[in-house]
Amino acid sequence: MTLWELTKRVNTEIRPERFDEEKHYTREGEVHCTSSAFLVNETLDKALVVYHNIYDSYTWVGGHNDGERDFLSVAKREAMEETGISSLTLFSSKPVHLGFLPVKEHVKRGEIVKAHTHLNVTFAFLVSERETIRVKEDENSDVRWIKIDDLCTLSKEPHMIPVFRETIENLRCIASEKREALQKLPEKLLPWYDENKRDLPWRKDKDAYRVWVSEIMLQQTRVEAGKAYFERFMRELPTVYDLATCSEEKLMKLWEGLGYYNRARNMQKTAKLIAEKGEFPRTKEELVSFPGIGAYTAGAVASIAFDQKEPAVDGNVVRVLSRITEEYRVDPKELFSSMLRPIYPDRAGDFTQSLMELGATVCLPNGDPLCERCPMRELCQARKNGTIDLLPVLPKKREREKKNIFVYCIRTPNGVALRKRTSGVLKGMWEFPSFEEECLSSLPIEHAEVTEIRTHTHIFTHVEWNMTCYFLTAEHTSFETYREDEIRKNLSIPSAFRWILK
Numbered sequence: 462m463t464l465w466e467l468t469k470r471v472n473t474e475i476r477p478e479r480f481d482e483e484k485h486y487t488r489e490g491e492v493h494c495t496s497s498a499f500l501v502n503e504t505l506d507k508a509l510v511v512y513h514n515i516y517d518s519y520t521w522v523g524g525h526n527d528g529e530r531d532f533l534s535v536a537k538r539e540a541m542e543e544t545g546i547s548s549l550t551l552f553s554s555k556p557v558h559l560g561f562l563p564v565k566e567h568v569k570r571g572e573i574v575k576a577h578t579h580l581n582v583t584f585a586f587l588v589s590e591r592e593t594i595r596v597k598e599d600e601n602s603d604v605r606w607i608k609i610d611d612l613c614t615l616s617k618e619p620h621m622i623p624v625f626r627e628t629i630e631n632l633r634c635i636a637s638e639k640r641e642a643l644q645k646l647p648e649k650l651l652p653w654y655d656e657n658k659r660d661l662p663w664r665k666d667k668d669a670y671r672v673w674v675s676e677i678m679l680q681q682t683r684v685e686a687g688k689a690y691f692e693r694f695m696r697e698l699p700t701v702y703d704l705a706t707c708s709e710e711k712l713m714k715l716w717e718g719l720g721y722y723n724r725a726r727n728m729q730k731t732a733k734l735i736a737e738k739g740e741f742p743r744t745k746e747e748l749v750s751f752p753g754i755g756a757y758t759a760g761a762v763a764s765i766a767f768d769q770k771e772p773a774v775d776g777n778v779v780r781v782l783s784r785i786t787e788e789y790r791v792d793p794k795e796l797f798s799s800m801l802r803p804i805y806p807d808r809a810g811d812f813t814q815s816l817m818e819l820g821a822t823v824c825l826p827n828g829d830p831l832c833e834r835c836p837m838r839e840l841c842q843a844r845k846n847g848t849i850d851l852l853p854v855l856p857k858k859r860e861r862e863k864k865n866i867f868v869y870c871i872r873t874p875n876g877v878a879l880r881k882r883t884s885g886v887l888k889g890m891w892e893f894p895s896f897e898e899e900c901l902s903s904l905p906i907e908h909a910e911v912t913e914i915r916t917h918t919h920i921f922t923h924v925e926w927n928m929t930c931y932f933l934t935a936e937h938t939s940f941e942t943y944r945e946d947e948i949r950k951n952l953s954i955p956s957a958f959r960w961i962l963k
């Protein structure tokens with residue numbers, strides 16, 4: 462939003478000739494742009510204020526834009542400088558105050574500053590009360606948390622009292638719009654879900670085992686690709702008892718291509734415990750006590766299979782809810798779970814799935830959301846405020862570690878050399894012998910010849926392998942060897958190595 466648009470919202474009476482955008486961003490014009498931060502705690506009942514030396518009164522923090530056009534970053538910077546806080550989160554992109562404020566003549570650093578007007582934009586930010594605070598001696602003499610309504614009584618500037626009152630009112634109004642958007646979710650989403658839900662194999666019934674397997678599979682694969690894996694898995698292992706008793710080799714083969722093999726191993730550990738127990742756990746508390754079941758999976762199984770009012774908040778749901786409530790906190794999974802729990806309707810499983818469905822088919826992960834088709838479009842705060850692109854706020858990505866890996870695909874008359882990895886990523890999985898250093902000359906092979914060298918990059922979540930593969934023929938090797946048809950049929954080769962087989 463440009464300054465002119467902001468100003469029009471403040472005062473439609475302003476004479477255009479009085480308005481010189483260039484000058485007002487600096488201190489040259491008769492109006493100076495200033496950006497302020499109204500710092501509030503998470504429960505919105507306290508404000509962090511400073512005793513400002515110039516105004517001789519408690520007030521919010523802020524400062525001149527001095528040529529800077531990004532009001533938000535000026536407000537943020539000033540808040541940090543004036544109070545010493547190191548972290549704050551935008552509450553809403555909608556200003557809590559936008560208006561002209563008179564500034565009387567005063568002395569600053571020994572110089573007289575003539576009376577002038579501030580065009581002030583104030584944003585609310587959330588700050589933890591645990592943050593360390595300090596004064597900035599040349600600007601303020603106190604920084605403190607006060608009850609939010611005490612700001613009007615503490616202020617010694619009569620003209621600011623209605624401004625603060627209006628600001629607090631605006632803050633509460635934004636909070637109530639966010640709350641209302643959230644509370645309307647069940648009534649808006651359930652009818653939409655009934656009309657629009659996709660026909661997916663794991664939705665054919667509410668069997669807890671099927672729900673659980675599908676949720677684990679879908680954590681790492683797209684729905685379309687997941688369908689075939691799910692159907693094959695259910696054909697081979699139709700009950701939790703089948704999963705509990707199948708061989709690890711068979712399980713890995715069924716999981717081949719899905720990655721995250723530990724998830725499959727944990728599923729089998731859990732299946733064994735459930736088989737011993739004789740029944741599937743029904744509550745979130747019970748479910749999270751099993752290997753590989755986290756808060757999300759437990760919520761999904763408890764709500765979808767047993768209609769318990771338990772939210773299941775994953776990245777998709779975070780995206781949808783961050784936009785609907787214009788939430789800027791990083792990783793708000795727990796926050797959203799606690800906000801959703803009290804509004805869960807009786808059709809708990811359908812509500813959980815409706816949120817997932819909205820994230821998968823309308824409020825899309827990649828690309829523009831299809832807001833025109835969204836049942837929440839009238840209530841969505843990010844849509845109203847034009848901030849869809851900013852949300853969700855994602856945590857900073859950990860830089861991927863890069864590793865050079867040397868792989869040896871050794872073919873002998875008896876078969877291909879293969880072994881199980883004993884450490885690191887893919888521990889316990891089959892591999893063509895691989896090393897972090899080039900060791901062709903020390904391999905346990907006889908009468909060998911390199912026929913081809915190929916390179917390949919494989920990306921894991923936190924590691925990137927830059928692989929160099931030597932294709933060799935040898936008369937003999939002391940590595941275990943396996944026939945190629947046996948490898949293809951029975952052994953699960955992770956995709957980091959499967960390209961070598963092709």
Ligand code: SF4
Pocket residue numbers: 781784785823824825830831832833835836837838839841843844849
């Ligand atoms: S209105 Fe648009 S941005 Fe908001 S939830 Fe719906 S699809 Fe997502």
